[in-house]
Amino acid sequence: MTAVLVVDDDPHLLRALRITLQAHGYEVATSADGRSALLQARQGPPSVVILDLGLPDLDGTAVIKELRGFSSVPVLVLSARHGSEDKVEALDAGADDYITKPFGLDELLARLRALLRRSVEPELEAVVRTDAFTVDLAKHRVTRDGADVRLTPTEWKILEVLVRNPEKLITQQQLLSRVWGPAYAKETNYLRVYIAQLRRKLEPDTASPRHLLTEAGIGYRFMP
Template sequence: MTFVLVVDDDPAMRRTLSINLRARDYDVETAGDGRSALQIVDERMPDVVLLDLGLPDLDGIAVLTQLRSFTQVPVIVVSARTESDDKVEALDLGADDFITKPFSIEELLARVRATSRRAGREEPDLVVEVDGLRLDVTDSRATRGEDEIHLTPIEWRIVEVLARHRGRLVRQADLLTAVWGPAYDTQTNYLRVHMASIRRKLEEDAANPVLFVTEPGMGYRFLA
């Protein structure tokens, strides 16, 4: 399991990134300042670091400089700073990538995957086969026998989160945050609508689902 260290002084940003990464089966720790981040690295080396530049003690550039004095761990700078000088300095000091806030979660996750691949830390592909249904979650492709099944991008995100937590309960708020973002963590009607569509497409009997199971008042499990 890929271990990602999120370093950001904004608690909402730490929570959003943590939920989205964990929903995709990454191991995550967070730090709100540079010294805490370096302490975590000293105790346990991450596979990828997401590093904000505007930290309250050591700024991100100082943290990056210290990291590069003893490790080549992949570092993706995640910053609201848009000046090209900041980007050039971070990349010159050894950052592997630079993404500017605000950004889409999907873009960030793609950067993490790409950086992990380059560093040889890529997450394994996820393919599930059950009763003639084949879900290639990595490539967003579903088939039953010879028939292709079309899922929307939102439906694939829901399926991916549940499949990467196979057998485990994913709470409604966590699933909503992982798919739509933290502003939607109470919009349970969104899940009801999309889960009904997913079941119509993927379950043998949508009225009696055995793959995408509801835990009333709590969340969902994928039981393939």
């Protein structure tokens, strides 16, 4: 059975999530603070962690950083903080996805399933196919409607990072650092230009992209 560790200082939310997750077949452990959550994660490693940022003892971002010192377990951040800076900080610390309170249980369960799929899937195949285009990672080749799509080296690097992390939210800072280097981590205007170019070349409808999605103020997500 898939084990979920839910970390939140709201006892009503903890109870609601325990009931909901157990009803969907998950084994659920709960914690009301960061220190006990880290202890539980060490003693009985969960399959996934749902983590609130506003904990009474440690900030959730600090919990993520410490957790990443000994575990690669997927982390879904659950928080009432709506600012993009908090989201970016948590994601850059090692969180895998972020959902803001109040939230719909259907969305939470869908995000949870996506994280678990990625954690158990075998290494990404060399060829990634969508209904609009195909990316051959080994050959550095992109095709659309059977014809080659010519990408610049920078466009390819951005697309490769996104494609190698399907459904995962990649922050602007993560993309900039990987493509241009750490010195360019704040040059977000670079990304807007290149993402727009990639959409023109790959998306059937650039006004309503289906595969290269923007999370406003935070980053980008590739949906196969």
